[in-house]
Amino acid sequence: MSRASELLAGPAFALADALRGRELRVTDIVEASVQRIQATDERVNAFTQLTLSRSMAEAAALDDRLAAGDATALALPLLGVPYAVKNLFDIEGHTTLAGSKIERGAPPASADAVLVQRMKAAGAVLLGALNMDEYAYGFTTENTHYGPCRNPHDLARIAGGSSGGSAAAVAAGQVPLTLGSDTNGSIRVPSSLCGVFGLKPTFGRLPRTGSYPFVASLDHLGPFGRSTRDLALAY
Numbered sequence: 001m002s003r004a005s006e007l008l009a010g011p012a013f014a015l016a017d018a019l020r021g022r023e024l025r026v027t028d029i030v031e032a033s034v035q036r037i038q039a040t041d042e043r044v045n046a047f048t049q050l051t052l053s054r055s056m057a058e059a060a061a062l063d064d065r066l067a068a069g070d071a072t073a074l075a076l077p078l079l080g081v082p083y084a085v086k087n088l089f090d091i092e093g094h095t096t097l098a099g100s101k102i103e104r105g106a107p108p109a110s111a112d113a114v115l116v117q118r119m120k121a122a123g124a125v126l127l128g129a130l131n132m133d134e135y136a137y138g139f140t141t142e143n144t145h146y147g148p149c150r151n152p153h154d155l156a157r158i159a160g161g162s163s164g165g166s167a168a169a170v171a172a173g174q175v176p177l178t179l180g181s182d183t184n185g186s187i188r189v190p191s192s193l194c195g196v197f198g199l200k201p202t203f204g205r206l207p208r209t210g211s212y213p214f215v216a217s218l219d220h221l222g223p224f225g226r227s228t229r230d231l232a233l234a235y
Helices: 003-008 012-020 026-044 052-067 114-121 164-171 188-194 228-234
Strands: 047-050 082-086 125-130 154-158 177-182 220-225
Touching: 003 012, 003 026, 012 026, 012 228, 026 047, 026 052, 026 082, 026 125, 026 164, 047 164, 052 125, 082 114, 082 164, 114 125, 114 177, 125 164, 164 177, 164 188, 164 220, 177 228, 220 228
Parallel strands: 082 125, 082 177
Antiparallel strands: 047 125, 177 220
16 A cells, blocks of 8 residues: 555544645545546445546645745645545535436536535645435435445445435545545434544534525534544644
């Protein structure tokens, strides 16, 4: 296993620390993440879209800042950490699907969701959008339009839902962090079934601006990760 693959399989905080120590480039980590997705996602089906051009541009920009000795880059809490978001988060230039076929004809998002903007500001690198139950209405992520998301620990089993892709991507070693949503268990159920950590924050603590709504009085947005420390960094 290469050093990049080893770090990718571990917690986000350790990966960020290694990048601060200049053990390798952010680009190396992102390339390892893409390779892992390509090697596993035909079976797991966690991703509905990759944002490769954006990913490589963000990675290169961070590498340039590190090479220039930018102290503010070194201080970024999620420096170079690859992540992905449930496909109800707006990604600038891409259509927000919310797990539906109906939304395919909608115009592309004009801006990133606020939490995507915050993740970028913290140094994380966006890899793409993740599978989910249609309009977040379900507990299995057996999506009719984009196929079922499978549990990486046993492909015959469900990943849970509705943020199944968010939990499965972390469990499959594709990315160390993801974002999802929870209305009635949609972070808690898949994180439990996939054996990863998930956080349903206090209602209203994290802004939902730029995310497709389900139930306005119950929707929560939150992170998935490989440790509680990773959840704290993302939160």
